[in-house]
Amino acid sequence: xxxxxxxxxxxxAAALRQRSENRTAWLLAAPAIVLLLLFVLLPVAAVxxxxxxxxxxxxxxxxxxxxxxxxHLLNDRTFRRSLWNTSVYTAIVAPVSxxxxxxxxxxxxxxxxxxxxxxxxxxxxxxxxxxxxxxxxQYIFHPTIGPLNALLSLAGIPGPNWLGASNTVLxxxxxxxxxxxxxxxxxxxxxxxxxxxxxLYAAAHVDGAKSALDRFFLVTWPMLGPTTLFVVTISITNxxxxxxxxxxxxxxxxxxxSEVLLFTIYQEGFVYLRVGYASAMxxxxxxxxxxxxxxxxxxxxxRVHYT
Amino acid sequence: MTSPAFPxxxxxxxxxxxxxxxxxxxxxxxxxxxxxxxxxxxxxxSLTLIPQHFYFAENFAKAFAKVPMTTLLWNGVIVCGxxxxxxxxxxxxxxxxxxxxxxxxxxxxxxxVMLGLLVPIHATALPLYVAFDKMxxxxxxxxxxxxxxxxxxxxxxxxxxxxAMPDDLLHAARLDGMSELGIIARVxxxxxxxxxxxxxxxxxxxxxxxxYWPLIVVSKQAYATPPLGLxxxxxxxxxxxxxxxxxxxxxxxxxxxxxxLLAQKRxxxxxxxxxxxx
Numbered sequence: 001x002x003x004x005x006x007x008x009x010x011x012x013a014a015a016l017r018q019r020s021e022n023r024t025a026w027l028l029a030a031p032a033i034v035l036l037l038l039f040v041l042l043p044v045a046a047v048x049x050x051x052x053x054x055x056x057x058x059x060x061x062x063x064x065x066x067x068x069x070x071x072h073l074l075n076d077r078t079f080r081r082s083l084w085n086t087s088v089y090t091a092i093v094a095p096v097s098x099x100x101x102x103x104x105x106x107x108x109x110x111x112x113x114x115x116x117x118x119x120x121x122x123x124x125x126x127x128x129x130x131x132x133x134x135x136x137x138q139y140i141f142h143p144t145i146g147p148l149n150a151l152l153s154l155a156g157i158p159g160p161n162w163l164g165a166s167n168t169v170l171x172x173x174x175x176x177x178x179x180x181x182x183x184x185x186x187x188x189x190x191x192x193x194x195x196x197x198x199x200l201y202a203a204a205h206v207d208g209a210k211s212a213l214d215r216f217f218l219v220t221w222p223m224l225g226p227t228t229l230f231v232v233t234i235s236i237t238n239x240x241x242x243x244x245x246x247x248x249x250x251x252x253x254x255x256x257x258s259e260v261l262l263f264t265i266y267q268e269g270f271v272y273l274r275v276g277y278a279s280a281m282x283x284x285x286x287x288x289x290x291x292x293x294x295x296x297x298x299x300x301x302x303r304v305h306y307t
Numbered sequence: 308m309t310s311p312a313f314p315x316x317x318x319x320x321x322x323x324x325x326x327x328x329x330x331x332x333x334x335x336x337x338x339x340x341x342x343x344x345x346x347x348x349x350x351x352x353s354l355t356l357i358p359q360h361f362y363f364a365e366n367f368a369k370a371f372a373k374v375p376m377t378t379l380l381w382n383g384v385i386v387c388g389x390x391x392x393x394x395x396x397x398x399x400x401x402x403x404x405x406x407x408x409x410x411x412x413x414x415x416x417x418x419x420v421m422l423g424l425l426v427p428i429h430a431t432a433l434p435l436y437v438a439f440d441k442m443x444x445x446x447x448x449x450x451x452x453x454x455x456x457x458x459x460x461x462x463x464x465x466x467x468x469x470x471a472m473p474d475d476l477l478h479a480a481r482l483d484g485m486s487e488l489g490i491i492a493r494v495x496x497x498x499x500x501x502x503x504x505x506x507x508x509x510x511x512x513x514x515x516x517x518x519y520w521p522l523i524v525v526s527k528q529a530y531a532t533p534p535l536g537l538x539x540x541x542x543x544x545x546x547x548x549x550x551x552x553x554x555x556x557x558x559x560x561x562x563x564x565x566x567x568l569l570a571q572k573r574x575x576x577x578x579x580x581x582x583x584x585x
Contacts, residue, residue: 021410024404025404026404028400028491033419035457036457039431039435039454040423040426044426047430057437104324104327110320123567127574129533129560130534131538132534132560133334135537135541136334136553136556137334139337140337147354150354151354179331243518244519266522275437282429286430289430
């Protein structure tokens with residue numbers, strides 16, 4: 001009995017200090033917690049809630065419609081088109097910019113004096129205002145006065161109406177997307193490459209990996225695993241979030257050929273002010289992001305044991 | 308990686324890199340070249356890079372006359388500056404409490420931060436817009452800045468950084484009778500400078516470039532940020548006067564590109580440090 005009482009007595013001073021430290025911690029974190037509630041958690045809850053209503057901005061009243069919005073989404077041709085276009089765009093931009101980013105990183109890694117110069121050049125689009133560069137691309141892609149078609153006509157090839165035709169617009173936007181993200185991926189891969197110990201290459205050489213390709217598959221590729229996984233997820237997420245170029249250059253057109261997810265949400269919610277319906281779309285968008293993150297964690301979990 | 312005793316491989320590598328670099332640089336070259344051309348030049352000779360009549364001054368004058376460039380750039384500076392200021396002031400104490408104090412809610416906070424990392428502005432924009440509309444706060448710096456005052460990303464980054472800081476430093480400061488706020492201001496922040504600059508670059512690049520949120524809450528030119536202003540200009544010009552358009556584009560792109568060229572190392576560090584959040 002007495003030992004219990006003693007044990008309960010002695011740490012009280014320490015416990016007191018701990019309690020005061022805990023209080024200080026709460027105070028220090030309070031602004032962050034309040035803002036997090038206000039600008040992240042509550043809005044997310046509100047979006048999920050609004051997705052079940054027919055709320056429209058400008059009308060005072062709204063009612064619950066259950067899953068009606070979601071049922072409507074399934075048959076909404078614009079939305080389905082938009083999901084499809086976003087998938088196509090992502091399926092082009094993510095893999096190509098990852099492969100090119102890795103390729104450029106490996107080439108630059110082996111480069112000597114010109115290394116810094118190339119790194120700067122490839123990274124330049126990341127630091128440039130994409131909205132501004134989009135207008136430059138619009139000029140380059142211009143069907144009659146654009147330099148790209150002028151170049152093609154020199155070679156005798158009739159250039160397409162890049163951004164103006166429904167069968168090429170998504171590819172043209174993809175080119176801009178790739179141009180923009182190669183440098184970002186390159187920098188991430190470069191960071192991963194420099195972290196690989198040189199001795200591994202020497203060891204691989206001793207073990208008979210004579211060609212550069214052998215060494216790539218024996219050392220570089222496995223060692224880059226975690227970096228690659230990260231680059232893959234961030235590339236996919238960024239591609240799914242494409243908006244600026246579409247809004248600037250095509251407004252989803254022609255004929256909805258470049259409608260993408262965020263653009264459709266923007267149109268529904270902020271132009272037509274159908275907030276309830278746009279909220280349901282946003283929930284779908286969020287769900288896609290959640291799935292992407294879960295996949296990343298799953299793969300990471302499995303990989304951790306090997307790296 | 309390719310053996311240095313094989314010059315052919317080096318030549319191929321250099322050629323490949325140069326070709327890629329040319330493609331990456333092409334838009335910049337055309338931007339600068341077109342900004343110096345007259346309308347007729349633009350329509351007749353798009354592949355000639357050097358303008359036949361130097362028209363730079365006229366195009367820049369037109370851009371400045373038709374777009375309130377200084378307002379746009381000023382708005383960009385104000386908005387990015389305020390966002391960065393609040394993000395750091397809010398995130399540093401929180402990250403410090405989570406990393407270095409006996410904070411019982413630290414676990415819960417970590418979960419909130421991880422959840423927050425997942426949610427972009429695009430997902431919260433609708434209810435925030437409705438709320439700002441109800442409070443008649445559209446077209447104001449408040450609506451442009453407020454949603455970004457909390458950056459879970461900043462908390463996450465500073466948390467990693469603070470965890471690596473030695474505890475002895477803090478014990479010594481406490482023995483000297485410093486308050487926790489004093490410790491943050493005089494011990495933590497000066498030591499966290501690399502993390503702060505890295506985050507600054509990430510934050511400014513992200514918000515200087517953002518079009519989505521400004522497009523939603525701003526409809527008046529007085530509060531337009533650079534991307535939004537450029538969009539207005541393009542719409543007003545119907546995208547025909549490419550000379551003036553390229554001049555405007557050049558002016559708006561220049562600040563960040565110049566900053567990047569001057570502080571390249573920091574930029575790349577900032578992006579990789581903030582990029583590699585694993």
